[in-house]
Amino acid sequence: MVDATPDMSHTEQSTFILRYLTCDECGKYLIQERFLSFIDDSKKTGADISEMILKFLSDSHIPFEDCRGQGYDNGSNMSEISQLKSLTAKTKVDVAAAIKYVSSFECILMAAFWFKLLNSIDQRNQVIQAQSSTVDIEVKNIEDLETELQSLKKKWHLIYDEAKVVAVAMNIDPVFRVTRKGKRKSFFDDSDSDDDKVSGEDSLIQTDEHRFKKEVFFKVIDTVCERLNKRYQAIFQINKLFGFLWSYLDMTDEVIVNDSKNFSTEYSKDISSDKLTEEILYLENIHKANLDDNSLSPLLLLNKITKLKLQDLFPNICIALRIFLTLPVTVASAERSFSKLKLIKNHLRSTMGQERLSSLSLLSIESDLARKIDFDDLIECFAARKARKGVFL
Template sequence: MCQAAHLPGIKLALEDLLKLNLMAKTGNEVHGVLLYVTSFARVLMSAVWYKILAGIDICNKVIQARDAILDVEVANIETLLTDLTKLRNNWKCMWNEAKLVVSNLKIEIKLSRRCGGVRRKRARPHDDSTPDANLEEMNDTDDTPEEAYFRKCVLYVLVDNVIAGLTVRFNAVKQLAEKFDFLWKYLTMSESDVKRKTLSLSEQYPAHLNGDEFGKEMQLLPSVHKANFVNAPLKPLDLLNLLTEYRLGDLFPNVCVSLRILLTIPATVASAERSFSKLKLIKNYLRSTMSEERLVDLARLSIESNIAITINFHAVCDLKFFTQKRPGKLFLISQY
């Protein structure tokens, strides 16, 4: 557990703060933080959250690093769900890991009833002076009452909620991938399966795709692929770029449209997160009256800065806009 190395230093720093001449309110706050940091529940929950969030973070980084589309996202989320299931079953390792950390720091191994913010519903008020019979009833194994409570009321609840949320996203992405998978698997799929999926996709996008023409294009695409491209299957983006480069867009218009629809479906939400972070930098309190149109344009320039720096602004500035006396007509005149 990587946080265990920092815990002694944090504890020592807080103890040194209490030795200073602090105000009563500040001293109470520091004392409360010290009690929280040096509690077994905090160390245990840190171990649990670290293992869960580390797996999710690695999955997101892999998807973003590969510029992944739906098929890669499905494979990575499926692997993440498998890892979380293994983590749920190997809860004893996290418990022993937390016990080892607190034993080195001489912290009492005591688990609160409200560890991790989970509250159990009780049929009647609980008296802390009486033995905790409920914890013993929960223990159907050789675990201690604290271990049984952590396993059933904390870890299982937490991990099951994470798995449930990921499962919803996994099922949604898997359904989308099954609709579009013929666009990168057409070399290995049968003609009947390809035709069936093209008809299904064209029914979903009737304004953009023609089912009959789309099916004919997909029947012709494998032979064109083998004659002009590499023999290996291509990613959707590579296929679209090659069709454009070889000027085959007029021959496969429906294929190009379907590829563009697929490529506009994001595999991650990182682009949206970057957009919100850019807006915080652009629209501050000094620009509170900025119009929405200008804000969107500045945000686009900031997000696509790699493209913006390649634009020749001198040529753009040489363009003159003027409106003719007749209303409603705007002309663009260049000096060149």
């Protein structure tokens, strides 16, 4: 995983995070995400960034051919914004309008609605950003989130009543602001509708709760769900490509054969198509007797196979599962490294060198490994490198 951010001295720092599997003493696979280094790189084009990544992997003796997934984040060039020294007449009008809106019932209603929506997103986000999270977990959480957001439409009256209680407590009239309704020019052959029959003040004022519910509440939920589907479309495709590896109990043999062939085509360098199909069908037959009655998650399935010493029977399945488990779900680990970057290279250490920055960051971020270092060996190694006395015979 690679991401970038400017540090205190406005130097673009690219962080490198490696996601891989380890096997503990009990033979159990664990997902690891480790910080490698910060690289000073101010280049922005895709070709330059690719060259920088390949060079770093080569210098770190990490074969690029063994890498099977990449994590990235959307980036944008940030431009400096000059601070306004004085408010213009138009700005004063905008500020007054903002203050008026904040003191309105619509603002309270929007705050109550967005709190419910963002709280649901945040709960799923915390699960997805966990280090042990995998793509299938992400897909399930996104699908559950979309279902939960759609169920918010049925809770409109609860949110509306809650906003009214808050408005009364803040001494704000719990009614919608009066807005003028646009009048459409009528012609002699127009039919009379219910809206046209309304006359007088009701034809000029639109304070209907239904308008806000339809034009704002429903529209926001539909837009968020649409953006979720669009943003995570690639994740859904990846999960579909790997899904047969652990969902074979719910599939027919024909679907399993077809999916295994598609997967083998995508990962032809790692998997044998014919052998993978045979292994999946064989695993399906012995699943209930040796594993469990229900489908297992990818990590649990891999650990079950390893625990039963069945790796030699299902080598291609184990390889495929290990590839899937190393695919990054989010770049949360990269974002966490930026938090350490700001603590280490602050305004008092703005001239810190790149090597020192990376070394201190490595000790801080990977402190669990640093605490296991044998300092006696470390001191002897340091003394041997720094010793200036020669040995004379």
